[in-house]
Amino acid sequence: MEEEVKQKKSKSKGIIAIIAVILLVLIAGVIYYFLAYIGTEALYKRIIGKTVNSYQKSIIENDYNSLDTTVGLNVEVSPKETNEDIEKIVDLLNSLRLELNTQIDKEQESMNVKLNASTVNENDNILNAEVFMDVKDEKVYVHLKDFFDKYIEAEATDGTFENLKDVFENMYTKEQKNSVKKSSDIIGNEIKGIIKEEYCSSEKQEITIDGKKVNATKNTISMTVEQLINELLTVFNNLKNNEQFINCYQDKKKVKDILNQYIEELEYDKGLYEDDSIRISVYSTGLLQKVVKVDVEMQEDNQEIAIIEVAKKDEENFEFKIKVEDQTILGTIQATKKDKNFVTGSIKIDIPKFGKVILNIDVNNKFDTTIDAVDTNNVIKENEITQEDAMEILEKFQDSKLYEIVNETSGGMLDMFFNSSNNPSDRGLVFEEEEVLLNDYEEYVNSLT
Numbered sequence: 001m002e003e004e005v006k007q008k009k010s011k012s013k014g015i016i017a018i019i020a021v022i023l024l025v026l027i028a029g030v031i032y033y034f035l036a037y038i039g040t041e042a043l044y045k046r047i048i049g050k051t052v053n054s055y056q057k058s059i060i061e062n063d064y065n066s067l068d069t070t071v072g073l074n075v076e077v078s079p080k081e082t083n084e085d086i087e088k089i090v091d092l093l094n095s096l097r098l099e100l101n102t103q104i105d106k107e108q109e110s111m112n113v114k115l116n117a118s119t120v121n122e123n124d125n126i127l128n129a130e131v132f133m134d135v136k137d138e139k140v141y142v143h144l145k146d147f148f149d150k151y152i153e154a155e156a157t158d159g160t161f162e163n164l165k166d167v168f169e170n171m172y173t174k175e176q177k178n179s180v181k182k183s184s185d186i187i188g189n190e191i192k193g194i195i196k197e198e199y200c201s202s203e204k205q206e207i208t209i210d211g212k213k214v215n216a217t218k219n220t221i222s223m224t225v226e227q228l229i230n231e232l233l234t235v236f237n238n239l240k241n242n243e244q245f246i247n248c249y250q251d252k253k254k255v256k257d258i259l260n261q262y263i264e265e266l267e268y269d270k271g272l273y274e275d276d277s278i279r280i281s282v283y284s285t286g287l288l289q290k291v292v293k294v295d296v297e298m299q300e301d302n303q304e305i306a307i308i309e310v311a312k313k314d315e316e317n318f319e320f321k322i323k324v325e326d327q328t329i330l331g332t333i334q335a336t337k338k339d340k341n342f343v344t345g346s347i348k349i350d351i352p353k354f355g356k357v358i359l360n361i362d363v364n365n366k367f368d369t370t371i372d373a374v375d376t377n378n379v380i381k382e383n384e385i386t387q388e389d390a391m392e393i394l395e396k397f398q399d400s401k402l403y404e405i406v407n408e409t410s411g412g413m414l415d416m417f418f419n420s421s422n423n424p425s426d427r428g429l430v431f432e433e434e435e436v437l438l439n440d441y442e443e444y445v446n447s448l449t
Helices: 002-037 040-061 084-095 160-169 174-192 225-240 252-269 387-398 401-409 413-418 438-448
Strands: 066-079 096-105 110-119 125-134 139-143 151-154 200-209 212-224 277-285 290-300 303-312 317-324 327-339 342-351 355-367 379-381
Touching: 040 174, 040 200, 040 212, 040 277, 066 084, 084 096, 084 401, 125 401, 174 225, 200 290, 200 303, 212 225, 212 290, 225 252, 225 277, 387 401, 401 413
Parallel strands: 151 379
Antiparallel strands: 066 096, 066 355, 096 110, 110 125, 125 139, 139 151, 200 212, 212 277, 277 290, 290 303, 303 317, 317 327, 327 342, 342 355
């Protein structure tokens, strides 16, 4: 009997020990949660980590050789005050649909940008313009197909191709993606180092989201601009001296030069913003610190110059407020992801001194498609455009819907410029040799291209 009691006690001790271990683990987990997860400093570092992870995910998922993106836009403007001239402009804006199509081929190092303008209801074509950039061969072609059937090889401005080459260098290949992950991890950790206890504070606050009262924690990070400059100097110097970071890039010298440039610019700015500051507040709810609102306040010479607030209503809808001096602008943002490549949305803005504006936007991406190319057999150099070519361009422009719209909204200024008649059906260019020189037309054509 005594032996049986001892065995039961021994078993009980074993169960108690297991329970004690489980309780200790749970307590340790709760302590770790409150020390490492809960709190302003931890929240901001977690946001930075999620941002870096999202960037890395976008790089990994966007594994393509060519990209074809079309952005569609139309606006709805409702001004508070109007007159005949304003009504003409408003009617024009409300009737337009713009489409910007950008095609990029990483392998060929080429970019094609098309702008199409049409009327929403009547579907009238207003403008078709195309700019093709062959980065590899450093050539730019312009095509205004409504006015001229040939591609015009235009002279590129200084630095055009250098900037574009940088764009293509940043479009990572599969082999480079591991380096991208490593470099972005290093950058993320450096930025997390900026988030320090002395900059952070928190308080409980009742806020309003979508007309409803919500109890939230206001997590604030507040810094003077001087403090921010010093922290960024530390980040850039650490990156410059981090061999693991520098080795992530092929052109190591260029990376160091860029970092040195940032450092020089920040050093120059030191001492210029002694009375300026920035404050960012993230509002969270619940133990999991769900972010429901963000606001940013900027001060200049100890005076508030701007406040920006963004609140999340749900996964697709946000509301925002922008306060600048004595004016407060209210608005909403709605975005719906139809599928992984197609997004639609709208931005509604209420400007007290102006009225209401709605921007309707849709974005459609296509990957690894064949992009448009220039017909090299149908190209003319910019300096080879003849007088006859110039006349053709101008006459087609005068007969176009674009001319009609611009002329009407400008009060007939184009008619006066071209010295045309008041009868639209009889509109034509009056060309007199002694009054209009060829170079005037060439100058105008160049301004179009």
